[in-house]
Amino acid sequence: MSTISSPLKVGYIGLGLMGKSIARNILKAGFPLVVHNRSRAAVNELVAEGAQEAFSAAEVAARVDVVFTNLPDSPDVEQVALGAQGVIDGGRPGLIFVDNSTIKPATARFIARRLAEKGVQSLDAPVSGGDIGARQGTLAIMVGGPVEALEIVRPIFQAMGKTVTHVGEAGAGQIAKAANQIMVAAQMVAMGELLVFARKAGADPQKVVEAIKGGAAQCWTLDVKPPRLFAGNRNPGFKAHMQAKDLNIVLETARQYGIPLPSAAVDAQLFNAMLEMEMGELDNSAVLGVLEVLAGARLLE
Secondary structure, three states: OOOOOOOOOEEEEOOOOOHHHHHHHHHHOOOOEEEEOOOHHHHHHHHHOOOEEOOOHHHHHHHOOEEEEOOOOHHHHHHHHHOOOOHHHHOOOOOEEEEOOOOOHHHHHHHHHHHHOOOOEEEEOOEEOHHHHHHHOOEEEEEEOOHHHHHHHHHHHHHHEEEEEEEEOOOHHHHHHHHHHHHHHHHHHHHHHHHHHHHHHOOOHHHHHHHHOOOOOOOHHHHHHHHHHHOOOOOOOOEHHHHHHHHHHHHHHHHHHOOOOHHHHHHHHHHHHHHHOOOOOOEHHHHHHHHHHHHOOOOOO
């Protein structure tokens, strides 16, 4: 594939909590940007900042060198990539398709195979770092797909994140993200447990966090989430229903390969309980709320 002349023309489809911030950082880095989203408010916002608008995925794909998607779930990405007026309709040899969504590895591989038939290379490139990382351009980006496509897209990734890791072939980025979500869920649940434990056993949870985060328990979750929780802020962040969706991807993939994941299975039950308790729009750290109900003790009393 021939090298695309700089600057790369970039398309971004899916301007939600993460996507809009990522697209804005791409625009700020000087890349000509075409945006599309089902809800037009985010499109209008970015157009006011210098982006161009499009009205279908096919139109975006036809106008750019690299087209990104950032969508809720596997069926959404498959529809936008391969459905009517999708990327495949506007695609051509030399286009690179990059998916920042978190979807099933099997879906990422299927999309890559179908787009390859039209000469389009694909990178599954899910991200980690939450809304803060998306706004600040400090995301961790895990990539599956052809190395040569990654090297072309790398300057765009550098506008989005601080680490870019090529994990392997198509689907490998999604496997890495699923592994990431196993750890994220475990940390959120463990943090909720230790906060409720400290409160109900008679210690100040804030001082407990201060005492333990300088030792072996130190992690991103303990560094970032407790101040928000102690302030009574359970707004997203990363929405709990997305964490539940990601854990369902983890468990479905684990079943496919015969992998026992007992801890992740329990965590999935707790996040699914959040949905039943109408907490799905809250931050994933608000799994604390399920544990509060089970323990009969609230963090803030």
